[in-house]
Amino acid sequence: MITTPGPADVFVFIDDNEKTIDDGVFVVGMTSWFDYPADRHNQGANLSFLDGHVEHKRWAAPKTVHFWSYGANPAVIGDEADHSWLFSHVPNK
Numbered sequence: 001m002i003t004t005p006g007p008a009d010v011f012v013f014i015d016d017n018e019k020t021i022d023d024g025v026f027v028v029g030m031t032s033w034f035d036y037p038a039d040r041h042n043q044g045a046n047l048s049f050l051d052g053h054v055e056h057k058r059w060a061a062p063k064t065v066h067f068w069s070y071g072a073n074p075a076v077i078g079d080e081a082d083h084s085w086l087f088s089h090v091p092n093k
Helices: 079-087
Strands: 011-014 044-049 054-058
Antiparallel strands (some): 011 044
16 A cells, blocks of 8 residues: 555664654654664664565764754754655655
């Protein structure tokens, strides 16, 4: 039923940053982070996708959380690109 993007481009699971784990849901908004991805695997995170494959995504910017609140805007250089990439893998925006 998910066609945009296709199943190979929709992430299902992601490593959540240890400082933003607060529930069982990872939320990424259209223009801001609500949860932050982990970067503890060589400045990247592992993601699984709807079609069953797994990818390691290396982030352009470290995901060090100094201060976090819901709806925090990307604050470091490169975060905008990382946010855009991740949001492009959310279905039916």
